[in-house]
Amino acid sequence: MKHEQQHNPPMKYGMAIDLDKCTGCGACMVACMSENNIPFREDESDKLVSISWMSVFKLTNGKAFPDTEICYLPRPCQHCEGHGGHSPCVSVCPATATDYSAETGIVSQIYTRCFGCRYCMGACPYHARYFNWWDPVWPEGMEKYLSPNVSPRMRGVVEKCSFCFHRYQLAKNKAYLNDERTVPEAAYQTACTQACPAGAIVFGDLNNPAHQVHQIVKPDPRKGNKSRNPRAFRLLERLGTNPKVYYLSSREWVRRAGDNYLAHEKTGQVSNVHH
Amino acid sequence: MxxxxxxxxxxxxxxxxxxxxxxxxxxxxxxxxxxxxxxxWTPVPPDGEVVYEDSTCSLCPGGCGISVRKVDNRAVKIEGKKGHPVNDGGICILGLSGLQLLYGPTRIKTPMKRIGERGEGKWRKISWDEATAILTEKLTDIRNRGEAHTVAAIAESDSGTVPALLQRFMTAYGSPNFIRTSSQVDADELAVKTLFGATGRAGFDLENADYVLSFGAGLVDGWGSPVRMFRAGSLWKEKNVAVVQVEPRLSNSAAKATRWVPINPGTEADLALGIAAVLVSQNMVDTGGVSGFGSWKSDLLSNYPTQKVSQTTGVAADVIVDLAKGFAKADRPLALCGRGKGLVAGSLRETAAVYALNALAGNINRTGGMWAVPESDYIQWPKAATDKLASAGLRQPRIDGAGAGRYADSRYLPNRLADGVNGEGPYPLQVLLVAGANPCHDLPDSKNVRAAFARIPFIVSFSSFNDETSAMADLLLPDHVYLERYEDVPVGAGLARQVIGLSRPVVSAQFNTRHLGETVIAAARAMGGSIADAFPWPDYETCLEETLGEKWDTLMETGVWVENDIDPVADTVRLAGMDAPAIQAEGDVDRFPLLLVPYDSIRISGGTIGDPPFMIKTVADTVIKGKDGFVEVNPQTASAAGLTEGDMATLSTPRGEVRVRIHLFEGIKPGVAAMARGLGHTAYDGYLAEKGVNVNELIGPVEDPSSGHDAAWGIRAKLAKA
Structure with missing residues (x-):
């Protein structure tokens, strides 16, 4: 067992995405691409190899016209905590290229350590990880807009959503300069949260009762951090991955689409966390 | 060995x-x-000092405030401006992609002159002096022959100083042919003029409405000012406001609405009038703010009985009554129209019917209601003096026929431009100036448009990008993009207040381009005489500052000027304009059993700007796969034609035929096929070109008999296995 640094109090950054508000406009995807220097190719219609840290999925209730319903579901990295930081991907990485931070609850990805074995991609139940099959190439001139805060990735490494960790670093530095002991809620927000024109994404510290995300989610630590909000659910919650991205929906079929249920099972049942 | x-x-x-x-x-x-x-070869972006610079986005009519993050002199990220009266921090997918337009390889980097065949893409770089000389010599020559009227200009907007300068140039030069590209604004202006008897536009106090009835308006698909609409949508969710979306297809707007009412395409006006008839017959109307109610009432009741409306629209009679009751019971109900993003003008009948519903609910010029907002009037230039040649030119009829005869009520008819050029017009066109418009891709019936452009001897494009129209041009005089220039951005877009944003150069000009305002002023000065006299400003910035007057300081300080106190153009609605016949889809029912309707998506830019790489990356693989485009049909419709998901099919209409793939979608009415608008580009670069199908290849304009505006909502079509 690795030595875990003691931080007092530890933070647990997480998200609540209101699917009732999400319109599927895709602003979160492009805000992320633009913030994180995500490359693009001429043909991006093969979605298996198209890199998009934030992906918006379209769900339908499967009913025929005119009872059809649609719901959009934005999927960043779920930053699973698992049990004591054993995220599915962290557990399998042979290079310690990805790690769970006990300080922030963010699952990191260090590109220069990654050697491209892609075990993590196999382990991730959310398809949140992407492999660089090609070196990134920007059309002539477009390199000018690349941000120095996030290094462009080379061919052969895996990448994924970092909860805009560079923004946390900047906010932390600023907080220290201002003699603040903690990073204020508004000072650290992810690019997708900031951009969402519908205000569907709320981001913050799930451990901090003053943060909006905590007030919405009200996680229950005795039940594997299951939300106490009846509208809330997590994706594949019953795998015990203990993700930190919560979804809110007032529609039962949407909440049910978040996991695999047998016909007789009620939505929202969570089994114990696996070790 | x-x-x-x-x-x-x-x-x-x-x-x-x-x-x-x-x-x-x-x-x-x-x-x-x-x-x-x-x-x-993996770039390492250089570090530097970080600053934020505020400006206004003008990629769509929405008028959002933006905050651009810069590292030294590189712009690296566009974010929404917090506290801005339009978007308060939010931003849309196109606004976020703006830097790909600024730095992208699709920019036209310098003035150029065509040397190869038209459309061949062979150009010679020229200097701005040479370019101005070519333009002014050509124009002077035509004018001296007394043919000034054979020059036309097409632009995306007619408000703000830059379009006003171009309009002024046309007037001083002597041509009546300034054309604005088509959009819902056309029908809106006409409806306000018809119903209120004054010039203005409709503004909607969406944030305070408590019941929203949308007749196909893409509330979260890019209608109006898109970010404002997303924000209003979330506000409605929080306040439990009922939102009803009437539309043949389960669009994102329909999916977000509290209720989706599928309707036969093109019958929205009938439903609106049917609802009005229920309101009237059950005495649920407020007639305080309407005139002409008596005669209108009897017409309405005899022509729109619920059963008949139900048959026309395919909406059940009890649903119609239910919608009427919901609308009447609400304190501040609001009815909206304009299909999708409102890229097609639409019919007066439909717009007037929907606005009449608002009037009958008594919500005109009230909180949560519809406002008759006056046009912004800050541009107060003395009238341009016209010499003899100019006056003669201005007396000529317009090439598109607008403003005279049976088109007396319309200001611009871009949908008639192609026919006008192809021989139906009063004279042949000699020069076309294209500013911020891409008619070769965006006008309906592309084949006809291409033929028309081939006939125009001289085409000048001011576009910043290698779009379809600049590919057909003879002279390119590229404008700065919005992040490189000063410009006033008056915002209409359904806002219930008056807003002017200011675009400011966030970075210096990246290429050898020039502000369109400067180009117009330079051309006018070079031509001398009364034309030069009409442009007394030494440069565009002076013109802008003088024009804005006292607003200039506010704009420089805060980037936006807002007038919340609206003085409506009128308070009374004269019920009229609804007796026109319904707009039918072109085509023979027996040969073309299906109805093809275009749909708008916020992820596909439908206007002049083509999708940047980031946006096209977010488009689903059921809309574009490789180079193939898709048509959406109900599984029933597909199986009748022997087709299934992903099959290659031939989609034909009276105007054209294309090969597309099939995407099965339960959320669309059987018998209707839907195709995304804004794809099928032939210009730009490999990230966009040749992907999908341009729906304008398949759809032709259908004239609204009361105005001549394009009111096409679809066309009859046929699907067959390819």
Missing amino acids: KVDRRSFLSFVIGGAAGTALSPLPWKLIDDSSIWSQMWP
């Missing part, structure tokens, strides 16, 4: 087999791939 043939071969083959079985080749391949990974 003697080396004979046998031992030599054994040695070579054995050695090769041994090496292949050893880890050596694999190790070498692995090493070289790891080693080449370190090659310095």
Whole structure:
């Protein structure tokens, strides 16, 4: 067992995405691409190899016209905590290229350590990880807009959503300069949260009762951090991955689409966390 | 040891087999791939001082405030401006992609003159002096022959100083042919003029409405000012406001609404009038703010009985009554129209019917209601003096016929431009100036438009990008993009207040481009006489500052000027304009059993700007796969034609035929096929070109008999296995 640094109090950054508000406009995807220097190719219609840290999925209730319903579901990295930081991907990485931070609850990805074995991609139940099959190439001139805060990735490494960790670093530095002991809620927000024109994404510290995300989610630590909000659910919650991205929906079929249920099972049942 | 043939071969083959079985080749391949990974072709973005600069986005009519993050002199990220009266921090997918337009390879980098065949793409770089000289010599020559009216200009907007300068240039030069590209604004202006008897536009106090009835308006698909609409949508969710979306297809707007009412395409006006009839017959109307109610009422009741409306629209009679009751019971109900993003003008009948619903609910010029907002009037230039040549030119009829005869009520008819050029117009067109418009892609019936453009002897494009229209041009005079220039951005877009944003240069001009305002002023000065006299400003910035007057300081300080106190153009609605016949889809029912309707998506830019790479990346693989576009049909419709998901099919309409793939979608009415608008570009770059189908290849304009505006909502079509 690795030595875990003691931080007092530890933070647990997480998200609540209101699917009732999400319109599927895709602003979160492009805000992320633009913030994180995500490359693009001429043909991006093969979605298996198209890199998009934030992906918006379209769900339908499967009913025929005119009872059809649609719901959009934005999927960043779920930053699973698992049990004591054993995220599915962290557990399998042979290079310690990805790690769970006990300080922030963010699952990191260090590109220069990654050697491209892609075990993590196999382990991730959310398809949140992407492999660089090609070196990134920007059309002539477009390199000018690349941000120095996030290094462009080379061919052969895996990448994924970092909860805009560079923004946390900047906010932390600023907080220290201002003699603040903690990073204020508004000072650290992810690019997708900031951009969402519908205000569907709320981001913050799930451990901090003053943060909006905590007030919405009200996680229950005795039940594997299951939300106490009846509208809330997590994706594949019953795998015990203990993700930190919560979804809110007032529609039962949407909440049910978040996991695999047998016909007789009620939505929202969570089994114990696996070790 | 003697080396004979046998031992030599054994040695070579054995050695090769041994090496292949050893880890050596694999190790070498692995090493070289790891080693080449370190090659310095992955860029390392240079670090520097970070500053934020505010401006206004003008990629769509929405008028959002933006905050651009810069590292030294590079713009690296566009964010929404917090506290801005339109978007308060939010931003849309196109606004976020703006830097790909600024720095992208699709920019036209310098003025150029065509040297090859038209459309061949062979150009010679020229200086701005030479470019201005070519333009002004050509124009002077035509004018001196007394043919000034044979020059036309087409632009995306007619408000703000830049379009006003272009309009002024046309007037001083002597041409009546300034054309604004088509949009819902056309029908809106006409409806306000017809119903209120004054010039203005409709503004909607969406944030305070408590019941929203949308007749196909893409509330979260890019209608109005898109970010404002997303924000209003979330506000409605929080306040439990009922939102009803009437539309043949389960669009994102329909999916977000509290209720989706599928309707037969093109019958929205009938439903609106049917609802009005229920309101009237059940005495649920407020007639305080309407005139002409008596005669209108009897017409309405006799022509729109619920059963008949139900048959026309395909909406059940009890649903119609239910919608009427919901609308009447609400305190501040609001009815909206304009299909999708409102890129097509639409019919007066439909717009007037929907606005009449608002009037009958008594919500005109009230909180949560519909406002008759006056046009912004800050541009107060003295009238341009016209000399003899100009006056003669201005007396000529317009090439599109607008403003006279049976088109007396319309201001611009871009949908008639192609026919006008192709021989139906009063005279042949000699020069076309294109500013911020891409008619070769965006006008309906592309084939006809291409034929028209081939007939125009001289086309000048001011576009910043290699779009379809600049590919057809003879002279390119590229404008700065919005992040490089000063410009006033008056915002209409359904806002219930008056807003003017200011675009400011966030970065210096990246290429040898020039502000369109400067180009117009320079051309006018070069032409001398009364034309030069009409442009007394030394440069565009002076013109802008003088024009804005006292607003200039506010704009420079805060980037936006807002007038919340609206003085409506009128308070009374004269019920009229609803007796026109319904707009039918072109085509024969027997030959073309289906109805093809275009749909708008916020992820596909439908206006002049083509989708930047980031946006096209977010488009689903059921809309574009490789180069193939898709048509959405109900599984019932598909199986009737023997088609299933992903099949290649031929989609034909009276105007054209294309090959598309099939996407099955339960959320669309059987018998209707839907195709995304804004794809099928032939210009731009490999990230956008040749992807999908331009729906304008398949749809032609359908004239609204009361105005001449394009009111096409679809066309009859046929699907067959390819």
